[in-house]
Amino acid sequence: MLRHPARALVPATLTLVLLAGCGAGDWSRPHDGPVAVGALAPGFLEPGESPTPEATIAPEAGSWDGITPREGYRVVLLTRGDDEPTQALVTAVRDWAEAEDVDLRVLEPQTPADLVPTIVEAVGMGADLVVSAGNDLVDPLAVVSASHLDQQFLVVGAEIAEPTVNVTAVDWTGASYRGTGADAASAYDPATFTAQRCAAAVRAGVGAVLGGVTGIVVWVD
Template sequence: MHRPPLAAVLVTAAALLTGCASGDDDWSRLRPSPSAIGALGAGFIGPDTSPAPESTVTPSPGSWSEVRPAAGTRVVLLGAGSDRPTKTLVKAVKAWADEADVDLRTETASDETDLLPAVIRAVDLHPDLVISAGNDLIDPLTTVSPSHLAQDFLVVGAELAEPTENVTAVDWSGASYRGEGLGMSSTYDPASFTEARCAAAVRAGTAAVLTGHTGIVVWLDD
């Protein structure tokens, strides 16, 4: 049987070892934070290029389409609930991550008692971004996010009543749940969580975070 030269074997083995060592599976390695690839369109923020914290911006449709994350950006999808809106949001996040070559991990709360622990597990992974899907996570995020200001959060289809600078939200008419016992800026409508709306929300929200526009509400108008 023909055997490859020893030198070739050693080169191949070294390449495999190098690939494993530098792979994205090891999130414990420190590295520079990824920067955005591309730029926001002029209609995303409007005339105020630095919106105030907790303010709401209404971007022009598609003004976020040229922004994407660097390949390998570390994202945790934090989910809770089996309702159709949450499932649609989760599907949208996974589609965006696959398209953008994002290193995605998932943390899902198993029940009501696991909501807060799930948020903590997501933060403990030290990702570049935690994306939250599901109204049940709003109160736990309100508890955890102020104590982890270095961690960016993106809430899709809901918002925190008093977000800190590290929490960005994307809402629209039919979404905007703000927590237990709190009013919303629009009537909740599960039918508004269409695949197209959720896909746009994920892309618009991640574009805002990647370009440094955090702590705001991105409102998607028709």
């Protein structure tokens, strides 16, 4: 079991569920081939569309279903918050990881002072992708991500105000928090964090990263 002193990841029984069957391997060694299987469908982008960093795209529903991660794809889930929206996102990431045989590891900072150090810790783990779930992580992620351009980040159910090319976000009407002092694209509505929408958001966001469409906001209304 993965352990991090002075920081509880998740309850022990849940940690076992997250790691079991996910091909936990040696993250210090590079993959022996591409990490993506398949491709995005044409409906993910408009014909001739080449989104610039910080742009928002609205792909056709399911246009991301044709691209998946290879077995053993390495993901760190960063999560903070016991609220229902955050827990719905965590469940969606966990279910996706289990379905796709992803090697998932979880970090949960316990205090505000832990936020930035925990993100830095995630970067140092050698993941293919760091996924963020919880509004508390948005501002700290903006601080760290710009200094680690070789690490891909995915923010689900929120976005950072000025993302670099390595930060992709998935949002919808009701889930567009952009950090302290930043205007959101819509009013926050916890009721919009349904299991179906969170699951679609995870797959759409991962699909964008695997397809090389990064640094943008994927809108999944």
